Amino acid sequence: MSNEIEAIKDPGLPAHVHRKADTDPKAAKRAERQVASMFLMSAFGTVLLIFSFFFIPDDVFVFVPILGNQNAHQLGLGLGMAISLFFIGMGAIHWAKTLMPDVEVVAQRHEFRSTDSDRKDFVSAVKEGAAASGLGRRSLIKRSLGAALGLSALSPLILLRDLGPLPGKELEKTTWKTGTHLVTDPGNRRIKASDLEVGAVAQVLPEIEDPEHRKLSDIAKDAVLLIRLRPEEFNLEADRLAMTHDGIIAFSKICSHMGCAVALYEQQTKHLLCPCHQSTFDVTRAAKVIFGPSARPLPQLDITIDDEGYLVARQPFSEPVGPSFWERNSQ
Amino acid sequence: MTTEARLGSVANYVDERTGAAAWMKKNLQKVFPDHWSFLLGEVALYSFVILLLSGTFLTFWFDPSQREVIYDGSYEPLEGLKMSAAYASTLHISFEVRGGLLMRQINHWAALIFMSAIVAHMMRVFFTGAFRKPREGNWIIGIGLLTLGIVEGFLGYSLPDDLLSGTGIRIAEAIIQALPVVGSYLAYFAFGGAFPGEAFIPRIYTVHVLLLPGAFLVLITVHLMLVWYQKHTQFPGPGRTEKNVVGYPLMPTYMAKAGGFFFIVFGVTAFLAAVASINPIWLFGPYTPGQITAGSQPDWYMGWLDGLVRMAPPIETHAFGHTISWNILIPGLIIPGILFTGMALYPFIESWITGDKREHHLLDRPRNAPNRTALGAMSLTFVMVTLLNGGNDIIATHFDLSINQIMWGTRFGVLILPPLAFVITKRLCLSLQRADRELVLHGRETGTLLRLPHGEFVEVHEPISPEKAYLLTSHEQAPPLELPAIDAHGVKRAGALRNKLRSRMSIANAEAIPKVSATELKEIEHH
């Protein structure tokens, strides 16, 4: 134990070393001038800020080394503010360092623990107060108080009920129904199968009555990605193959992991990459997950063409789109 | 009237009504120890003030509403497009309000510096053991501030409702939705319906501008009051003991230095806001769930969470018609929960291991607490590996790597590198202790060679000053706990397994190179 071995003695605070400004009045004057020039620099910064604010138009650009072409108004404002603040600080600190007393002072720490008599007094004060309230004796008061307080805690929770509607079955439904036309996003134009070349990709939404006022909450579930491959490139079960049309396949664009838009399509590998967490989906195998944290493939939309050759959905999505939730009943 | 007389009458006025002179006289002379690392907390504090000031400016122009507007401001590339009022008002602040872009950038840079300073300050407190009794409460408040800071920052940069931050909100919604049983309900309550809805931005505005700043004010005040009342810790050294504080008085030295430092922090933040563009939301475009950008990341203080989510194995369980997304819950909630709880409880864990229940006001030099320092290095390594993975696509494009390689590398790295960092750091600390011991016993190597009369060449060692010798040997080296499994009566003690674990950890914790004693030094001197 270190107590048993004699420790090296504390030599005490080292002797105070004086600064130049402490002993030499010329050095002190120099320090004073340095502090003053810093404060003056700050004033210059403020002037620069005011000047830039009122007099530099915001369409003037200057070339600054390292930064490139900079907007003069913004740069003047920013640098002016930075200089005006920074040099007040520098001046104050330099003043403290060179001219204010720097003799180390020793102060004593005090014991936190209260005296034993104070502690006793505290305990008896609490005890007497509790006894005086009568709470201990009057169990009827105690129980009814408990009930009142407990119930009143429910009120704020109840009052927050209207924060939102209950989800109901909404998470499981999208706008896609049997016969819904696929339209371009943006543009809202119907798409014919022949419009797409092999290797082509299209961002697609369901056709609605009022496309100018599509709700973002609908887009968050309706967004679909249309991809055309050569039919022989598919590696699908018969039922999934039947959901494609002549090499065209459609998937929900909303990532099955956490809901980002999955739209990075690699034409050569036929992989879809989600840029949020790098989940990778194989289009030839019905968007099966081949890398990354997503646990489910992207839902596939069953598509076909109508009599005019436009692409339509044959039925709604057979499973909820987007991220998982407790009530999601996956096969 | 002279200045003194005028001051005197003001002081008299106040004192007659509040008795202020009594407590002011004590506090104006309060002593604060001096070390640059003690200023890290100040950087965080001043950044908070800057956030309040710049944030208030922004609230005068920002419209926290998601109602759809058609843009008709001065930024041509967005002319005529549909967007939320929140996004449009942010564009207005950036392009039409003079000083608006500067204030937006100051607010965002201040937030980044705020979080960096909190982390750096936390590391300083941790590595020097300043969280020990009586400061455990303050440590917990600090962890609370760190957690709230992460949330506040996330909410702050999500307010403009741009494509990048909107994507982040989508992910936050997915985490809420993934909670078992209550997930979809909580998500619908938070968003006022389906995602994205129109209620979320206005609601987080209230949280960001009122509720969290209020919580910060309370917590920071308590945090500072505790530091004030308990007095700041100090590094060991000559003249410094557990019972004193050595430093400079508040007035005038500390007022000038600390006050001046506020202007420095503000000035540096303004400088960054002047020369470095941050969060150029006009380039991102307004948020719509059908769009996304390559390289979607949260701000750095959430980057490690993003990295954890990216590297998670794709595990989901489907049973009895219900889904639990472990691939979201584990990296998004469970691991961070364990981490932050562990951090908050660490002072108690350490005192359990060491059995040390005394007050500590002298800091540890990190090398003298090798286990603690190694644990800190291990946590830092964990955060850095996950942070790296959070930016794996940016790293891949800039360094010609593959995201798949980086992902696999960090999947293994996050398990292998932290324990490796622990072992290496502990060994480093012990060898630094050894170097200290050498320095005390044999003095400083001067590099000068001396030829002795009988022909031997020796290097001249200069003995170190008594002040330095004291600094290198004043630390405590407590032995491990004595926890016998069998007590005096030969009965097996209760909690034997816990005690065995405790004993083992205590032994590992106590591993150290014995410091030089006065006796040993005397022996050397006579050598």
Added chain:
Amino acid sequence: MKRLSRYRRHKAAAPLLLFFALLTVGATFSVASATTSAETTSADRSVQIEEGRQIFLKGCSSCHGLNAEGMQIAPALIGVGAASVDFQVGTGRMPMADMSTQAMRKDPIYNAEETAALAAYVASLAPGPAIPSESSLNYERDGSTAEGGELFRNNCAMCHNFAGQGGALTQGKYAPTLMGVEPKHIYEAMVTGPQSMPVFSDKTITPEEKLSIIKWIKSAEKEPNLGGASLGRVGPVTEGLLGWTLGLGLLIGVAVWLAMKAR
């Protein structure tokens, strides 16, 4: 002459003669092969196609096959159209420098005339997308910046990033930066879907919409960075890095100076 013939059996005579002969042939060839950029008539075109075929055989067939039928390491070029060739060769991607993950933009090996010849040859193999004419590329007149931005964010930003700076794909592939790319090449890329990039049909993104996209890209390219240096226009990663290094670094620097004793 008599003086010269005295040296006909000199040992340097043969090499010197060879040198002069080569010089003459080379000079004659370079003079003869320099052509003017005149309008190609149909006769010229078949000459051009033949020229293209020759260049193809020399520089492309080793990977793409003698009849552009494709091989293990390179796809068939039948039906890819003149636009594909103009893009790949014009941006220097082809001939590929090495068999790495993907072809990258670099200084073109072939000049404009050679590229046109190659394009004509490949176009002659089977119908495919044509090189857009100058008049059809007037994006300033026919495109809309704002609409282009919407289209860009919907169709391009997920790979190329919100500001066209490029982004990561899987297994080390990447979508390159769109800065400094000729409008013609941007158009051709959208139409032909080079390498990992998908095709954007003229029906799903109309030619006018493609011009709008180009107009937006050019506007983003010219747009100065407001509020300071750009940090790469890649988002929070570089911002966080600068905050820690320059921001906290400067502040720690001042803190160290603050706590130091003055001289």
